[in-house]
Amino acid sequence: QKEVEQNSGPLSVPEGAIASLNCTYSDRGSQSFFWYRQYSGKSPELIMSIYSNGDKEDGRFTAQLNKASQYVSLLIRDSQPSDSATYLCAVTQTSYDKVIFGPGTSLSVIP
Amino acid sequence: DTEVTQTPKHLVMGMTNKKSLKCEQHMGHRAMYWYKQKAKKPPELMFVYSYEKLSINESVPSRFSPECPNSSLLNLHLHALQPEDSALYLCASSQGLAVRAGELFFGEGSRLTVL
Numbered sequence: 001q002k003e004v005e006q007n008s009g010p011l012s013v014p015e016g017a018i019a020s021l022n023c024t025y026s027d028r029g030s031q032s033f034f035w036y037r038q039y040s041g042k043s044p045e046l047i048m049s050i051y052s053n054g055d056k057e058d059g060r061f062t063a064q065l066n067k068a069s070q071y072v073s074l075l076i077r078d079s080q081p082s083d084s085a086t087y088l089c090a091v092t093q094t095s096y097d098k099v100i101f102g103p104g105t106s107l108s109v110i111p
Numbered sequence: 112d113t114e115v116t117q118t119p120k121h122l123v124m125g126m127t128n129k130k131s132l133k134c135e136q137h138m139g140h141r142a143m144y145w146y147k148q149k150a151k152k153p154p155e156l157m158f159v160y161s162y163e164k165l166s167i168n169e170s171v172p173s174r175f176s177p178e179c180p181n182s183s184l185l186n187l188h189l190h191a192l193q194p195e196d197s198a199l200y201l202c203a204s205s206q207g208l209a210v211r212a213g214e215l216f217f218g219e220g221s222r223l224t225v226l
Contacts, residue, residue, distance in 0.1 A: 032210045043201055043217040044154065051210045088153055092213040098166070099144070099213045101153035 003027060004091050004102035012108045019076040021105050023089030026070070033065055033072045036088040038104070044088055048074060079109045114138045117202050117218035124192065125226050132187040132221045134202030142207030143185040144215065145177060148199045160185055161207045192225045199223075 006023045013019045021035075032051050036044040050056045050063040050072065062075040072091075076083055089102040115136045124130050136143060142161035146154035158177040159166040165177060174196075178186045185202060199222050203215040 032213045034213050034215075036215075043199075043220050044215070045217070046214055049211070049214055090213055090215075092210070098156060098159065099215060100156070103153050 003100050004089055006087075006089050006102040006105045008103065008105065010106040010108055012110055013079050015079060015081060015109055015111050017079050017109075019079045019083065019107055019109070021074040021076075021087050021089075021107070023072040023074075023102055024070055025072070025089075025091045025102075027091070027093050028067075028070065030070075030091045030093055032092040033063070034090040034092075034099075035061075035063060035072075035074045036090055036101070038086045038088060040085075044101075076107075079107075081109045081111050083107060084109050115202055115204055115216050115218035117200075117221050119221060120219065121222045121224075123224045123226065124189065126192060126194075128192075129188070129190045131189065132200055132202075132223070134185045134187075134218060136183055136185075136202075136204035136216070138204055138216060140204040140206055140216070141182060142205045142212060143179070143182075144203040144205075145185065145187050146201040146203065148201055148220075154201055158185075158187075161212075189223075192223075194225050197223055197225045 004025050035048040038044045048063040050065045056063045060077045064073045086104040088104045118133045145157040148154045157171045160179045176188045199220045201220045202218045
């Protein structure tokens with residue numbers, strides 16, 4: 001079983017819609033959860049971090065964490081073409097110094 | 112200014128060459144990382160240098176060797192690489208503090224091609 005799994009995509013949504021990205025992880029001892037955005041040919045950029053169960057909102061982005069279900073999600077409201085990128089879910093394991101990335105979900109926002 | 116600086120941006124080397132990738136962070140962070148990323152794949156952790164302790168992903172071959180001259184620099188020495196080592200090599204830093212250890216700041220990457 002892979003440590004971090006994501007919907008493989010690609011995910012296409014129309015401009016202005018809500019994009020929903022999902023991630024599951026296998027290590028129950030995982031402590032911290034992150035979403036990174038990576039544009040083609042660029043390096044990953046941190047967009048959200050979440051550490052406790054529930055929702056965390058930042059502008060158009062909402063991260064949701066459910067540790068009991070080992071599930072993390074990212075919602076992007078009012079999606080824009082500039083949101084088109086690969087979204088990487090990342091998890092730190094118990095020792096904190098190991099950050100594991102999921103395979104990524106490619107998002108395409110259609111004007 | 113870029114907070115994490117990687118040089119060179121592009122490197123082409125033969126299988127018998129010895130080269131190095133350099134990374135410097137200007138954020139006062141206490142942890143630095145090397146990741147390898149192949150096309151359409153996620154970054155794979157190679158090495159972590161955190162609070163003066165080096166952790167190695169055991170799957171990384173010995174032809175890659177990290178060096179940390181100080182807390183702001185993390186170099187990656189390359190020797191006798193194989194064509195399958197061609198990839199984007201990403202350096203990152205973080206505060207390295209507990210739950211925030213995964214808040215990584217990446218450099219622009221070094222694109223390596225092994226002929």
